[in-house]
Amino acid sequence: MIKLASTTEITNDDLLVIKNLKKHFEVNSQLFKKKKDYLKAVDGINLTVKRGETLGIVGESGCGKSTLGNLIIGLLQPTEGEVFFDGTEISNMKEKHLKKIRPNYQMIFQDPFSSLNPRMRLFDLIAEPIITHEKLSKQELEDKVYELMQDVGLDPSYSQRFPHEFSGGQRQRIGIARALALKPKLIICDEPVSALDVSIQAQILNLLSELQEKYNLTYIFIAHGLPAVKHISNRIGVMYLGNVVELADKEELFRRPMHPYTNGLLASLPISNPRLRRNPENEIILEGDMPSPVNPPSGCKFHTRCPYAQEKCKTAVPEFEEKADSHFVACHFPLMG
Numbered sequence: 001m002i003k004l005a006s007t008t009e010i011t012n013d014d015l016l017v018i019k020n021l022k023k024h025f026e027v028n029s030q031l032f033k034k035k036k037d038y039l040k041a042v043d044g045i046n047l048t049v050k051r052g053e054t055l056g057i058v059g060e061s062g063c064g065k066s067t068l069g070n071l072i073i074g075l076l077q078p079t080e081g082e083v084f085f086d087g088t089e090i091s092n093m094k095e096k097h098l099k100k101i102r103p104n105y106q107m108i109f110q111d112p113f114s115s116l117n118p119r120m121r122l123f124d125l126i127a128e129p130i131i132t133h134e135k136l137s138k139q140e141l142e143d144k145v146y147e148l149m150q151d152v153g154l155d156p157s158y159s160q161r162f163p164h165e166f167s168g169g170q171r172q173r174i175g176i177a178r179a180l181a182l183k184p185k186l187i188i189c190d191e192p193v194s195a196l197d198v199s200i201q202a203q204i205l206n207l208l209s210e211l212q213e214k215y216n217l218t219y220i221f222i223a224h225g226l227p228a229v230k231h232i233s234n235r236i237g238v239m240y241l242g243n244v245v246e247l248a249d250k251e252e253l254f255r256r257p258m259h260p261y262t263n264g265l266l267a268s269l270p271i272s273n274p275r276l277r278r279n280p281e282n283e284i285i286l287e288g289d290m291p292s293p294v295n296p297p298s299g300c301k302f303h304t305r306c307p308y309a310q311e312k313c314k315t316a317v318p319e320f321e322e323k324a325d326s327h328f329v330a331c332h333f334p335l336m337g
Contacts, residue, residue, distance in 0.1 A: 010087055015186060015218050016049035016072065021081035021091075023067055027294060039294045041067040043242035044081070046320065049186075054212065054219040056233030056250070058226055058265070060290055063239040065222045066110075069188045072220065073107045074098065086185065103133050103182035110191040112171035116163040122149075123159040125174060129181045148177040151214070153207060169200035176207065180215060189221045193228055205231050226269060230254060238262045241293055241301040244320065248327040258323055258334040260284050260306045300332065308333055 010017050022045075024038040041064045049055050057065045070076045072083055074090065083091040090101060109115040116125055126145045130136065136144065146156045152173040163171055172192060179187050189208065193201040209232060212219060223229050229236055229250075236253050238246040238261065246259040257263045264286035288305050291297055297304050303313040312332050320330040 010084055013050050014048050014084075015051045015086060016047075016220075017084040018045055018047040018072070019082045019084070021045045021068070021071060021083065022079045023064075023071055023076060024079045037294055040242050040296060041293060042071060042078075043293075043296075045242075045244055047237065047244065047247070049218060049220060051185075051218055052212075052216060053234045054221055054232055056229035056236040057220060057222045057239060057244075058224060058229045058236060059239035061224060062290055062293065064242040064293070065224075065239050066190055068239070069107065069190045069220065069222050073105060073188055074102070075107075103129075104184050105186040105188070106179040106182065106184040107188045107190060108172070108175050108179050108192045111195055112168060112175050113163060115175055116171060118163050121160050121162055122154070122166075122174060125163070126177045126181055129178060133182055144181075148180055151180065151211065152177045153203075167200075168196050169203060172196065172204055173207070176204075176211070180211065183215065184217070186218045186220070189219055191223050192221075194223065194225065201228060208232060226265060238265065241290060241296050243301065243330065244328075245302065245331070246327075246329045247320075248324075252324075252327055256324075256327075256335075258327065258329040258336065259302075259331050260308055260335065261286075261302050263335060264305075300330075308335075 021042055022040070023042040024040050026036055027039050028037045043064070045068060047055070057068065059065050067076065071078050071091070078091050081091065082089055085101065085105060088101065090098060120128070123145055126148055127141055130141060130144060145159070149156050149159065154170065154173050154177070163174070166174065193204050196204060205228060208219065211217060219232070221229060221232055233250050235247065236250050237244045238259065240261050246253065246257065246262045253262065254266065257266055264284040267283035267285060284307060286305060291301065291304055299315045300306070300309070300313040300318050303309040306313065310333065316332065318330045318332050320328055323329050323334055
């Protein structure tokens, strides 16, 4: 049974453990202003990721899911909290020690073009991380690069082309090959298909699944589209205003969402046959915009948009608790139907 990361010891099955992780950005800093304002992008997250699984992270734009990915990978330093990778705390590790561990976790970025150096040829783009971290002969390097190209569906004859000569889907395959180059244990996929055509999205999702099996990978898959997350994930965490408000097995989450926000996200999905909807009379239509993370609502942050909100929701922060088997939710009055 998966327990909350902040209340359990780290086991051998836990590849990544996140404890009370926060990232607050100072905003609107003025010379004579006494009180500083902070944008609470990530505001106290506890998660455990098992070896070999895919954890999906989903939520509206601005909920903090990409910031969470950047904190895990080390592109941002946390305001508070800890990140444990393979039993080692990495969030406050010095750079010289972190360099030895960093090849074990990599990232696939949302925009496949801006993440690639336009002046480098395909071969050099994939070879760059290998050269940085490994000592290989010229022949060994060529063999490894060509093998990676074939694994992600790129013809080795393309090796001397520049990024602008490839399509969006091909560029994302290059990004995947770079992420695989050092044989990492964990790959964070930050909306890797959102910039691609629908038909190409399916190809990339299937490719990621195939590579996970071949390379024994663990994924954190970040997206705002529920269909893509459901297709590839084992478990799904739903984020709202810097917090994970629900976490469950994907089938359980889609069948029985307990948080009103998750219910609203699922209700927004288009379905060709209205009769196939889960419980139309109980579905919530999300109204209004997400509040500002600079000045979030007190109590439950979702209470300003929740049709079930009561007085308690306005004052008390709900605990993130296990309401069913491995089904966690942060809600005073979860939907149990």
